[in-house]
Amino acid sequence: MVWLPLLLPFLAGPAAGRLAPSLHPRRAAWLLAGTAVGLAAASTTALALLIVPGATHLHAVAALGKLLTPLATGSPDSVIAVAVTAAGLLTWCALSLGRALHRRLTQLRRARRLAARADGELLVLRDDCPDAYALPGRPGRIVVTTGMLRTLSAEEREALFAHERAHLRDRHHLYVAAAELAALCHPALRTLREPLTYVLERSADEAAAAAVCDRRLTARAIGRAALASRAAATRTADRPGLALAATAGPVPRRVAALLGRPAGAALGRPGSPGLPRRLAAPLIAATLLACLALSAAATVEAADDLHAGIEAAQGEAPRSQPPTR
Incomplete structure (x- = not known):
């Protein structure tokens, strides 16, 4: 059971890619971020559980746990090899998470210094390169360059600002941070970041349209902003890494979605060609939730088995059997 949390993220990634265009963006964002965090926590716990059997072969660990014998889970060589590998992976995860958290805190401090230059919600930078993004903080700011202001009409600017305002209001940067940190715990979870970014942008698109x-x-405002920023080769090096921009992600798909049905609208009537697409959202969501539930259940079961093995190694009677006389 302990291996299951390490394998299920490879199934969640392909399912997540199909979920994005099928479910309402806001619900999809919650599901993708929650799945990433849950699977990352389960896989990290599984690595920790794999260390314990091999560690009990050390005299210091056995004495600390008052073990009469090491845990009997296989040949000593294979158990120790698995424990050493798991310890190395867990150490790498911890170091990667530490560096990522430090980088995030540095970006947040930089964002706060930049936001302090604004008198209100909007911070205008004198730059001919068109750019606009949501700068998180307390409070968050909408940063836009003079080049972007000249590119869009007044109505288009209002739509663009509404998009960035939705990013700030719903704290979308926290979803992105959660997915990035989860990807450091398991490489297969990296595939969840792209669909999550897409549904976050789609959620902001729908909020702006409303x-x-x-x-x-x-749709016209987002399309023109994206074309202008790419045509001018906008320099994003000065943009804080935690900022979200309306020009990010697959803009043509987003524009097509805005010009089509509203998010969450019915995708077909029973018996129509749209029926398989209607069924796609609940089926894919059920797949992700099943991966999350199985991963959590397997982790709990593996921890319980390990605890029972430790009790047996300590010479205690199993909990499910009465003590022998």
Whole structure:
């Protein structure tokens, strides 16, 4: 059972890629971020559990745990090899998480210094390169360059600002941070970051369309902003890493979604060609939830088995059997 949490993330990645266009963006964001964090926690716990049997072959560990014999889970050589490998992977994860957290804190401090230059919600930078992004903080700011302001009309600017305002209001940077940290715990979880970024941008797109009451205007604003920033080869080195921009992600897919049905709209009537697509969202969501539930259950079961093995190695009677006389 202890190996199951290490294998299930390889199934969750392909399923997550199919979920993004099938489920409402806000619900998809919650599901993808929660799945990433849950699977990362389970896989990290599984690595820790794999260390214990091999560690009990050390006299100091056996004495500390009052073990009469090492845990009998296989040949000593294989058990120790697995424990050493798991310890190395867990150490690498811990170091990677530490560096990532330090980098995030540095970016957050930089964002706060940049936000302090604004008098209100909007911070205008004098730069001919078109760019605009949501800068998280307390409070968050919308940063836009003079080049972007000249590129868009007044109505398009309002739609763009509504998009960035949605990023700040819903704290989308926390979702991205959670996915990035989870990916450091298991390499297969890296595949969840792209669909999560897409649904976060789609969620902000829908919020902007609702704010300006015009989906076509929102699509035009996002499309023109993306084309302008890419045509001008916008320099993003000065943009804080935790900032979210309306020009990120697959813009053509987002624009097509805005010009089509609203998010969460019915995808077909029973018996119509759209039925398989309607069924895709619940089936894929059920797959991700099943991966999460199985991973958690397997981790708990493995921990319980390990605890029972430790009790047996200590010479105690199993909990499920009465003591012999």
